Amino acid sequence: MNKYTLFPVTDQTGITNFLSISYLYRMTLFDETALFDEGKKRFTDFHLPDADLRLWEQFFSKDASDHYYKTLKDHTPWQQRVRKMYDRVLPDPRLTAFYGGQKGLPWTPALLEIKEKVEAECGIVFDRVLLNYYRDGNDAVSWHSDTLPSDGRHHEIGSVSFGETRLFKVRHKTDKQGARLDIPLTHGSFLLMGASMQDHYEHHVPKTTREAAGRINLTFRIADLSKPVYLIKAG
Ligand SMILES: O=C(O)CCC(=O)C(=O)O
Numbered sequence: 001m002n003k004y005t006l007f008p009v010t011d012q013t014g015i016t017n018f019l020s021i022s023y024l025y026r027m028t029l030f031d032e033t034a035l036f037d038e039g040k041k042r043f044t045d046f047h048l049p050d051a052d053l054r055l056w057e058q059f060f061s062k063d064a065s066d067h068y069y070k071t072l073k074d075h076t077p078w079q080q081r082v083r084k085m086y087d088r089v090l091p092d093p094r095l096t097a098f099y100g101g102q103k104g105l106p107w108t109p110a111l112l113e114i115k116e117k118v119e120a121e122c123g124i125v126f127d128r129v130l131l132n133y134y135r136d137g138n139d140a141v142s143w144h145s146d147t148l149p150s151d152g153r154h155h156e157i158g159s160v161s162f163g164e165t166r167l168f169k170v171r172h173k174t175d176k177q178g179a180r181l182d183i184p185l186t187h188g189s190f191l192l193m194g195a196s197m198q199d200h201y202e203h204h205v206p207k208t209t210r211e212a213a214g215r216i217n218l219t220f221r222i223a224d225l226s227k228p229v230y231l232i233k234a235g
Pocket of ligand 1: 168203
């Protein structure tokens with residue numbers, strides 16, 4: 001697929017439009033209020049082969065998004081995860097916090113409000129949330145699909161973004177000619193990944209050389225999130 005290939009997306013009225021990938025590359029800085037000022041809500045169903053992927057832009061209002069960004073940035077006990085790579089221990093290029101379940105922090109009022117709004121839209125009840133804080137354009141997450149929960153099957157993942165717009169890249173695991181998407185996840189957006197997304201696709205938030213302010217991403221999940229990671233306190 002090249003950037004002129006047309007890609008079917010369905011809006012909230014159920015009408016399918018064919019958009020080029022270059023359209024989907026559109027970037028919006030989070031402090032740019034034009035989209036919000038127009039009051040445009042936008043729903044996109046990406047019709048991915050083998051998996052559901054749906055996006056609600058401006059799912060949260062500008063005021064609510066500003067409020068949640070600031071509250072989460074200032075009041076989350078951010079932690080620096082480190083990973084063993086051969087004989088080296090490397091910090092993840094982002095800060096994280098994990099809420100819910102036996103191993104997570106207790107839910108806060110702000111996280112419960114966000115969770116309830118997401119659940120009301122998609123009809124799925126989540127029980128954990130992983131927060132990622134990308135401090136600037138140097139923070140990122142490399143290609144991966146999310147770990148298999150301990151019950152042995154993948155579930156839907158609800159992903160909410162506040163702050164700077166960053167690209168969310170998606171590629172099929174085995175079909176190299178298959179769909180590749182670059183989705184700008186804007187301030188206040190909600191992306192729903194269907195259960196089979198993790199079986200068939202990988203995702204990635206690349207570093208960016210453009211000046212990027214902070215971004216907080218919340219991935220609401222079902223069941224165990226434990227990973228072989230070591231935690232050290234954020235400095
Ligand atoms: O920041 C994002 O949009 C993606 C986060 C992610 O891939 C993850 O938490 O596994």
